[in-house]
Amino acid sequence: MSEQGAPTSTVSNVADLPEEVRLARAIDGFVAEFGPKTTAWLDSCIRCGLCAEACHFHKVDPDPKYVPINKIVPFEKAWKRHVGPVGLVRRMLGLAPRVTFEELREWEELIYDSCTMCGRCTLVCPMGIDIAELVHEARHGLFEAGLVPSRLKELDEKAHRLGSPFGTAEEMRAQVERVVREYGIDIPLDRDRADVLVTVTPTELEEKHEVLAAMARIFNHLGWDWTLRSDAFEAHNFGYLSGDMETQGKLTTRLIDTAREIGAKMLVIPECGHAWQAARWETWRWYDEPLDLEIRHVVEVLGMAVEEGRLRFEPLGKSATFHDPCQQIRRGGLDRWPRVIMEALGLEVREMTPSHETAYCCGGGGGVVAILRARELRDKVFEMKAAQFEETGADLFLTSCDTCQLTFRRGAADTGWDRQVDTLLQIMARQLVSDQPPLERQAAG
Amino acid sequence: MSLIELIEGPLWTFSATLFVIFVFWRLISILDLRRRGASPKPQGSRLAGALRALLVRFVPRPPFTRSGRVWFTTVAGYAFHLGLFVLLLAAVPHVEFIERRIAALPWEPISRTGFVIAAEISFLGLIMLYTRRFVDPLVRRINRPDDHVASLLTFIVMLTGCMALGRQSAFLRGLHMGFVELWLIYFPFSSLMHTFTWPISRLVTGWEAGRRAVRW
Numbered sequence: 001m002s003e004q005g006a007p008t009s010t011v012s013n014v015a016d017l018p019e020e021v022r023l024a025r026a027i028d029g030f031v032a033e034f035g036p037k038t039t040a041w042l043d044s045c046i047r048c049g050l051c052a053e054a055c056h057f058h059k060v061d062p063d064p065k066y067v068p069i070n071k072i073v074p075f076e077k078a079w080k081r082h083v084g085p086v087g088l089v090r091r092m093l094g095l096a097p098r099v100t101f102e103e104l105r106e107w108e109e110l111i112y113d114s115c116t117m118c119g120r121c122t123l124v125c126p127m128g129i130d131i132a133e134l135v136h137e138a139r140h141g142l143f144e145a146g147l148v149p150s151r152l153k154e155l156d157e158k159a160h161r162l163g164s165p166f167g168t169a170e171e172m173r174a175q176v177e178r179v180v181r182e183y184g185i186d187i188p189l190d191r192d193r194a195d196v197l198v199t200v201t202p203t204e205l206e207e208k209h210e211v212l213a214a215m216a217r218i219f220n221h222l223g224w225d226w227t228l229r230s231d232a233f234e235a236h237n238f239g240y241l242s243g244d245m246e247t248q249g250k251l252t253t254r255l256i257d258t259a260r261e262i263g264a265k266m267l268v269i270p271e272c273g274h275a276w277q278a279a280r281w282e283t284w285r286w287y288d289e290p291l292d293l294e295i296r297h298v299v300e301v302l303g304m305a306v307e308e309g310r311l312r313f314e315p316l317g318k319s320a321t322f323h324d325p326c327q328q329i330r331r332g333g334l335d336r337w338p339r340v341i342m343e344a345l346g347l348e349v350r351e352m353t354p355s356h357e358t359a360y361c362c363g364g365g366g367g368v369v370a371i372l373r374a375r376e377l378r379d380k381v382f383e384m385k386a387a388q389f390e391e392t393g394a395d396l397f398l399t400s401c402d403t404c405q406l407t408f409r410r411g412a413a414d415t416g417w418d419r420q421v422d423t424l425l426q427i428m429a430r431q432l433v434s435d436q437p438p439l440e441r442q443a444a445g
Numbered sequence: 446m447s448l449i450e451l452i453e454g455p456l457w458t459f460s461a462t463l464f465v466i467f468v469f470w471r472l473i474s475i476l477d478l479r480r481r482g483a484s485p486k487p488q489g490s491r492l493a494g495a496l497r498a499l500l501v502r503f504v505p506r507p508p509f510t511r512s513g514r515v516w517f518t519t520v521a522g523y524a525f526h527l528g529l530f531v532l533l534l535a536a537v538p539h540v541e542f543i544e545r546r547i548a549a550l551p552w553e554p555i556s557r558t559g560f561v562i563a564a565e566i567s568f569l570g571l572i573m574l575y576t577r578r579f580v581d582p583l584v585r586r587i588n589r590p591d592d593h594v595a596s597l598l599t600f601i602v603m604l605t606g607c608m609a610l611g612r613q614s615a616f617l618r619g620l621h622m623g624f625v626e627l628w629l630i631y632f633p634f635s636s637l638m639h640t641f642t643w644p645i646s647r648l649v650t651g652w653e654a655g656r657r658a659v660r661w
Contacts, residue, residue, distance in 0.1 A: 036474065036475045036476065036477050036649075037649050039471075039474060039475045039642075040475045040642055040645045040646045040649050041646050041649070041650075043471065043475070043636075043638045043639065043642040043646075044638075044639045044642045044643050044645075044646035045636065045639070046592070046636055046639050047578075047584060047587050047588055047589065047592050047636070048518050048522075048584070049514070049518075049581065049583045049584040049587055050509075050512075050514060050515055050518055052514075052583050053509055053512045053514055053515055054509065062583075064582050064583045064585070064586035064587070065586065067583055067586060067587050069587055070586060070587050073587075083474075084474060086467065086470065086471060086474075086633070086634060089467075089634060090634050093634065095591065095634055095635070119661070122650065122661050123506065123509070123661060124505075124506075124509045124515070125502075126502055126518075126519070126522070126643075127502075127639065127643050127646045127647065128498050128502055128643075128646045128647035128648075128649070128650040128651065128661070129646055129650070130649075130650050130653070130661075280485060281485050281657065283483075283485060284483045284484050284485050287483045288483055289483050290483045290484070290486065291483065291486070329659075330659060330661075331657065331659065332657065332659070333488045333489065333657040333658040333659050335659070353508075354508045357659060357660055357661075358507070358508055
């Protein structure tokens with residue numbers, strides 16, 4: 001994923017429509033998300049402003065516009081006007097002003113650039129309002145109005161068209177074959193039947209070949225009956241990030257349906273946060289019945305294999321700290337597994353303050369890493385995270401999310417920070433004790 | 446029919462009826478439990494998550510306990526609400542009113558001293574919270590007109606209630622009743638609904654947290 005594009009953009013065809021039509025589309029998008037949960041949350045907000053105490057963007061820039069609840073104001077206004085008979089009474093009493101297109105345009109920055117949907121604000125809210133979920137719902141309306149940052153929209157459109165921002169099935173196959181040649185490792189591709197369908201991120205296909213090779217090495221070592229599929233390989237879900245529900249559904253159902261078609265019992269999500277969120281916790285939107293399919297995160301399955309004694313590593317004998325990816329830990333329920341793996345790697349774990357479910361976000365989740373104009377704000381968050389890492393005095397800075405790693409790498413490049421951020425899989429692959437051949441890049445690769 | 450009779454009779458019935466109907470309507474729309482599609486397979490106990498969220502949010506959680514804003518809002522919030530509940534449910538005129546119009550109460554009304562202490566605590570909390578709406582730039586930014594109307598109406602209801610405490614003046618009693626009726630009519634359409642929705646909000650969020658085996 002690379003940063004490019006104009007500071008502000010609109011969805012190509014929608015952007016040509018009259019503003020009143022775009023506004024109506026936004027309202028329809030908002031209304032589609034209204035439900036009992038939205039009502040319970042929005043009815044409970046008393047504007048105490050405590051959500052600001054949790055937000056990493058507000059911490060690094062105290063501008064009041066970054067108060068989390070402020071980010072959903074147009075969504076809330078639409079809810080007040082359009083939610084059932086009470087909305088009608090509110091309209092009659094003049095208690096529900098209209099949302100304007102100018103407001104939506106102004107809020108694009110707040111909904112996309114300055115919220116990673118990390119959910120830290122949910123922890124501090126005395127009412128228990130899940131603002132991260134409200135922002136996710138609000139993005140749907142802005143997407144429908146064509147008010148999406150250009151790069152995010154570009155990636156979403158490519159994912160919609162090709163199934164992945166990475167490229168076509170042919171390009172994916174070519175890249176996997178390249179990794180096979182580079183590392184001399186067996187990667188089962190496009191098998192008709194397999195117990196496990198493994199998915200990847202675009203970065204793993206583009207540049208992090210050692211992670212793809214590492215996954216293959218570990219899965220082969222575990223003796224899994226697994227496959228990658230060129231028609232369903234993409235774990236990233238840019239529909240989820242941009243508020244494009246159609247694309248989110250398309251990408252999600254492609255993975256689930258392919259897994260079922262090949263008779264897989266398990267779908268494995270790679271080292272990515274929002275991919276986990278979209279696949280594990282949002283899939284229900286597109287299915288009427290519970291799924292007969294386990295959806296597991298790679299860190300989770302590998303952590304389990306460690307506990308079962310099926311994975312062993314050469315101890316590193318170093319200290320390390322772990323950045324908790326929000327969508328995996330705070331909002332994903334995977335808290336224990338990274339620590340299980342780090343212990344098995346012989347690492348002395350030095351926790352950052354704060355850590356686990358109260359850890360600060362990397363600043364690039366929720367698609368923010370792809371938004372060029374968010375760079376300055378994002379880098380301020382990076383500096384805060386880098387300082388937290390330095391305070392631990394740890395040798396290694398680890399995480400288990402592709403986007404977090406990318407955000408840290410970009411932050412390090414922007415600010416001249418000279419430390420490296422690795423993912424757990426990268427370290428695991430290097431340290432794995434196995435009868436499988438160790439990972440070595442071939443000269444011909 | 447005199448104005449005071451109108452306020453204490455038909456207007457009271459009208460505002461109380463409107464209050465009950467719309468509050469119920471709002472709560473029923475929130476508690477609409479019809480299933481919508483499939484649910485993700487739970488990773489933890491949803492009920493335990495819901496109960497946890499309901500209970501732990503009564504006090505600030507670490508690491509937010511280091512925030513002055515959190516403590517200010519928490520202490521002022523408790524002062525206002527606890528004082529208000531005592532006034533609402535145990536002040537002599539309220540106990541008499543409830544027993545006359547609705548049902549007998551199993552407790553004795555508080556003394557005049559108790560009333561004064563509860564009123565002072567409640568006013569102090571409300572004034573602290575309301576002042577913050579103007580003083581803190583952060584809260585100033587997110588305030589809605591509704592927040593001001595709700596706070597002011599509540600303040601006026603409390604103030605007129607204190608003025609009418611001696612019951613020496615039918616006018617003051619009528620004034621208090623009139624503002625209470627206005628408050629009741631405004632209630633279901635405003636942020637005052639948080640009185641009923643906060644536990645639902647916590648339970649809904651906690652239910653989801655429990656499903657994911659996380660501690661929100």
